[in-house]
Amino acid sequence: MKLNAWRKKSFSVFPALNGFVLSVAALTCLLPVVNLLAVSLSGNAAATSGAVGLLPVDFTLDSYAMVIGNKDFWQAFLISVQRVFLAIIITTVMTTMVAYPLSQVSRKFKSRTFYAWFLFTPMLIQGGLIPWYFTLSSLGLVNSIWAFVIPGAVPVFNCFLLSNYIRQLPPALTEAAQIDGAGHTRVLVQIILPLCKPVLATLTLFTFVGNWNEWFQGLILMDTPSKYPLQTYLQVLNRDASSLLGGLTANIQQYINASSRSIKAAQIFVAIIPVAAVYPFLQKYFVKGIVIGSVKG
C-alpha cells in the first residue's frame, strides 16, 4: 500500500512541472536584483558595454568605494534613518491612543461611532495633492524633517486595525483589572499593549518600510537636495544622472575602475539593504497582519 502510494507520486508529472513553473516565477522576481548586484560589482568597460548578466564581469569593489566616499549619499541616508525613527515613535503612540478608545464598546463610549466616522471620512474623500501641499506649506512644514512625520502621524487604517484586534481580546482581562481599581492608562499599558505585541510589531515594520521607501514628499516638500531623504536622492539620480553624480565623479572617474552605471547600481543596492535586513522579521508578521486587516468575521 505504502509502496503503491509512493510510486504513484513519483510518476506523476504534475508536481515536478508545478514545482518547476513556480520556481521559475520566483526566479524572475529575484534575477533583476541579482543583475543589479552583478552590475554594481563589474568593472568600467564591462558595465558600460553591457556584457554583464548574473555574475560580475571584471570584478571590482571600486563602485562601493565610491558610494562609501560619497558624502551626499550618506547625508540622505541619515535623513532617511532619522525620519524612520521619528515616524515609528510618533505613529505608534498615536495609533495606540486612537485605537484604545475606539476599541471600547459603544455602550461605554457613546460617541465612538462619531469619532470613527470623523477619522474615516478623509480616507474616503481627499482634497488632492495641491490643497494638501498648501496646507503643509502654510504650517511652515516645508523644508523641515517634520514634514515627513507629522502629516502621516495618525495612520487611520492602522488605528482601526489595532482597535479591531483589541476588541477581540477577552474582555474579562480588562474588567478584572478595572475592578481592582486600575484606570484606563494602566489597563492600556499593562494589560492591552503586551497582548498586542504581534500587531504592533507588524505595524512598526510597515511604518519602517513605508517611511524608508517614501520619496515623493521629499521631492515636493524639500527645496534643496541636501534635505532629500535617500529615496528622493535616488529618484533624482535615476531621472537625471548628471545632476547629483556627474559633478562628483567626472574628475575622479578616470582614476578608478567604476562606471557611473555601476556606481548607480551600487547606491541602489545599498538602499535595499535596510529593507532586506528587516525583511525576515517582516515576513514573520505580515502574513498575520494582512489576514487580521482584511478578512475578519
Next chain:
Amino acid sequence: MMVPAMVWVVIFGYVPIFGVVIAFQNFRPALGMFGPQTFVGFENFNYVFHIPSIWGVIRNTLLISVSNLTLMLVVPILFALFLNEMKQMGLKRSIQTIVYLPHFLSWVILSGIFIDLLSPSNGAMSALLRMLGITPPDFLGDPKVFPVTVIVTNIWKNFGYGSIIYLAAISGVDTSLYESAEIDGAGRFKKMWHITLPGIRACIVLLMVLSLGGILDGGFDQIFNLYSIQVYSTGDIIDTLIYRIGLQNTNYSVGTAVGLMKSLISFILISISYFMAYKFTDYRVF
C-alpha cells in the same frame, strides 16, 4: 486620549478637503491658502477639458488601471492555487520568501533596476533577447510598448504579496471536502475548480469589490519613475498630469480642479465598493 488625533485629522484631513476652493479661484500662493483670492467660478474646469491630451490621459489611466486590477485578481489566485498544490515545504517556503520581496521595494529602487535592466543599449534583458534572436523593443521609450511594460512590471512587483490573502483563505477551506471529493474520484484540477475556488469565493468577491475604488489610479509612483516625454501619449495618467500641471508648471488652480474631479469620482466608487463589501461579505473597516 483622542484629542491629538482629532486635531490632527482636522488639520491634515479636513483642511485639504476645504482647500479644494483653490479649484474655483485664480490661486496665488502669496495671498495665503484661505486668503483674499479671486474667484473665477468653473473657469478652471472649462480649461481642463480644453487640455488637448486630457481624453488620452483618461484613456491611459483607465486602460492601465483596469489591466492592473484584472491581473491582480487573476495572477495571485492562480499562483496561490498552484502553490497550494506544492508538497515540498522547504521549496514552497523559499518561493514565498522570494516572491513577496519586490512588494517591499520602492518604485524608485525598482525603476532604477528596470531602467538599467531594460536599457536598449546595455541592459541585460536586451542582451538576453538578442541572444535568442529577438530584436529587443525599447521597453520604456516606445509608446506602443510602454503601457505593457508598466502593467507587467506592476504585476511582477505585487502578485506574490497579493497571493498571501488567497493562500490564507485556501488554508481555511474544510479539508473533509477534499477527502470526500477524492472518494468520488475527483482529480487535482476538479478539486481546484469545484472545491478550492468556491471555498475562497467570498474572499475573491471582497477583494474585487474593494479594488473598484482604485480605478482612477494608474500607479503614480511607478509611472512617474518610469515614463519620459516620448511616451506621454500612452503613459501619462491623471496623477502625473496633476503633478505636472499643478506643481511643476505652478498652475495650482487647474491642478486642483483635475484633482477634485478625480476625488469626487473616486469617492463615489469607494463608497459603492465599501457598501457592496458590507452587503455581500459583512466587511467592516471599524
